[in-house]
Amino acid sequence: MAGAKNGVFAEKISPYLRKKIEEAGGSLPFLDIQYAVDPAEAVEQTFEVARHYQSEMSTLFEGREVRGVEKLYRRTLLVEPTTICAAHCRWCIRGQYDTATLSREDLELIARYCGTAPENQDVREVLVTGGDPLILVDRIEWLLDALEEHAPQVEIVRIATRVPLQDPRRVDARMQHALRRRSTFRVEIATHINHKGELFPEVREAYTALQEAGARIYDQTVLLRGLNDSLDTLVGLFDELRYMGIEAHYLFHCVPIRGMDHHRTSVEEGLELHRRLGASGLTSGRIRPHFTLMTDVGKVPLYEGSIIGRDEHNRMLIQTAYRYEERMSWVPGWQLPENASVDDNGFLQVWYLDAIGGKAEF
Numbered sequence: 001m002a003g004a005k006n007g008v009f010a011e012k013i014s015p016y017l018r019k020k021i022e023e024a025g026g027s028l029p030f031l032d033i034q035y036a037v038d039p040a041e042a043v044e045q046t047f048e049v050a051r052h053y054q055s056e057m058s059t060l061f062e063g064r065e066v067r068g069v070e071k072l073y074r075r076t077l078l079v080e081p082t083t084i085c086a087a088h089c090r091w092c093i094r095g096q097y098d099t100a101t102l103s104r105e106d107l108e109l110i111a112r113y114c115g116t117a118p119e120n121q122d123v124r125e126v127l128v129t130g131g132d133p134l135i136l137v138d139r140i141e142w143l144l145d146a147l148e149e150h151a152p153q154v155e156i157v158r159i160a161t162r163v164p165l166q167d168p169r170r171v172d173a174r175m176q177h178a179l180r181r182r183s184t185f186r187v188e189i190a191t192h193i194n195h196k197g198e199l200f201p202e203v204r205e206a207y208t209a210l211q212e213a214g215a216r217i218y219d220q221t222v223l224l225r226g227l228n229d230s231l232d233t234l235v236g237l238f239d240e241l242r243y244m245g246i247e248a249h250y251l252f253h254c255v256p257i258r259g260m261d262h263h264r265t266s267v268e269e270g271l272e273l274h275r276r277l278g279a280s281g282l283t284s285g286r287i288r289p290h291f292t293l294m295t296d297v298g299k300v301p302l303y304e305g306s307i308i309g310r311d312e313h314n315r316m317l318i319q320t321a322y323r324y325e326e327r328m329s330w331v332p333g334w335q336l337p338e339n340a341s342v343d344d345n346g347f348l349q350v351w352y353l354d355a356i357g358g359k360a361e362f
Contacts, residue, residue, distance in 0.1 A: 009259070011037045012088040014166045020200065030195040033227045033263075034089055041090070041259035057331060061113040068102045069110055071331045072298045076125045077114050081107060081139040083131035086166040089192070091222060091254050091263045101136065107143045108150075115151030119332055124153060127190075129160040134170065141178040148182045159215075160190040165198050168206035176213035189217045193246070195228055196237045207244060218247035221289065222254055223270050224263050231276050238277070238287040248289040250301075251277075255294050256353040264355035267293070267316065271302060295350045296337040297322055308349070315339075315351045322348040 013021075013035045021028050059066050070078040082101040102110075114120050126147060133140050140159065147154055159179070163170050179187050189210055193199065207217060219241055221228065228234055238248045251274060254264040265273075274291035277283060290301040300306065300320050309317035324342045327334055336342070339351040 009037075009041070009088065009090065011035070012085070014086040016167050016169070016202075017087055028197070030197040030227060033224065034091070034194065035087055036090075038090070038262065040262040043259050043261070058333065059113075059117075061109065061117060064109060066110060066113050067106055068100070069113070072327070074122050074326065074330050076127055077120060077123050078127045078129060079107075079110055079143065080130050081128065081133050081143060082136050084135050085130065085132045086135060086163060086170075089162070091224060091257065091260055093255055093257050102139065104139075104142045107139060108146045111143065111146030111150040114147065114154065119330060121153075122330075123151075125156045125158060126151075126154055127158045127160065129190075132161050132163055132166075133159055134161040134163040134175065137170075137175050137178050144178065144182060144187070148184050152184050154185050156188055157185050158188045158190050162192055164191065164206035164210065165193065165203055168200075168202040171206035171209045176209060179210065179213045179215050181214045187213075187215045189215045190249075191217060191219055191246075192222060193219050193237065193241065194221050194224060195233065196240050199240060199244075204244065207246065211245060216247075217245070218249040219289075220250040220252055221248070222252045223265055223273070224254055225265050226262075229265050229269065229273065231273060231280070231282070234273060234277055235282050238283060238289070242284070242287045248287045250292045250299075251289040253291070253293050254355075256355075261355060266355050267302075267307070267352075293318065293352055295320070295352050297327075297340050297348050297350045300350075310354075311351070314354050314356070316354050318350050318352050319343070320348045320350065324348055 017031055017035060021031055057066065057069050057071055059069075068080040070080070072078075080100075080102070083099055084101065114123060114126065128140065128143065144157060147157065179189075181187060210217060221234075221237065223229060228237065234251075241248050251270070253267055253270050254260070256264070270291055278285065278288040292299050292301045295318055297320060300318055306319055307316050308319045311317075323346050324336070325346060327348070336348075337350070341349050343349055
């Protein structure tokens with residue numbers, strides 16, 4: 001695992017964030033919770049953490065292995081140019097991947113694979129993630145250039161990043177040029193903003209610069225105990241995002257990660273916060289995100305009837321609308337995870353580890 005030593009995830013805080021903490025007298029709770037090592041992480045391992053879902057691909061194209069590609073959805077191909085980040089979010093499972101960076105040759109092969117492989121004929125979006133792809137702007141430009149040339153069916157490229165929050169000085173003219181709208185697709189930015197306090201003036205300027213480059217920005221907030229598991233905190237955050245022109249897309253339940261149980265609310269707490277966020281009249285319906293789980297078969301927004309069972313290990317059985325046969329056609333060679341099954345109608349069901357409930361603030 002990247003940064004792991006004796007099973008403990010290494011602390012990495014960017015110089016920008018470190019300076020903000022120092023200027024505040026050595027502590028900023030909304031940053032400390034997300035980035036500082038906590039003694040609560042030193043616990044016995046009770047389960048093995050897989051990747052956030054079982055989506056790694058092992059495929060050959062043009063006689064070469066295609067590296068850094070994942071796929072779970074019919075319309076979307078996921079690309080990981082690098083697993084390097086400016087800082088380690090304690091709650092992020094991607095931050096615990098092995099360190100790797102793709103070459104220009106790798107990225108051009110991916111673009112050709114995206115544009116011509118039969119299983120990608122329905123792909124209309126490419127999600128670029130990592131790590132943080134905006135750490136290495138040259139890789140982003142190489143990939144976007146190659147997609148424009150070799151994958152003309154792609155209409156949207158989404159880039160997942162926390163660079164504006166962790167190192168906003170990197171959002172410069174060079175990055176703006178790399179993220180310009182191309183002849184065949186537009187660029188969207190996916191980001192994690194978890195607390196209003198993270199929106200320092202430099203951070204706001206960085207997001208504005210990305211918007212001025214033509215990128216649309218949407219947010220995926222992670223629900224974290226002690227940070228934003230409060231109705232007032234979420235209302236303040238999502239109001240601010242709306243004022244900044246950033247779409248509130250997902251409110252993610254914090255996934256089960258080794259030593260990170262103290263970050264997790266229960267799913268029930270998350271559902272109650274989500275219900276009050278949307279049905280209390282405290283916010284506009286325009287800013288209500290989807291409350292979503294990251295399961296081993298993909299993202300599952302929770303609706304009535306999604307949770308269909310529980311077991312003695314605090315796991316809940318989630319009903320999805322993913323069809324097994326469709327998944328196999330999108331990802332040849334995909335294997336059903338051990339904690340998933342196929343129901344009588346051909347849909348995937350998957351077990352998800354809940355957290356022990358506490359008391360969220362309403």
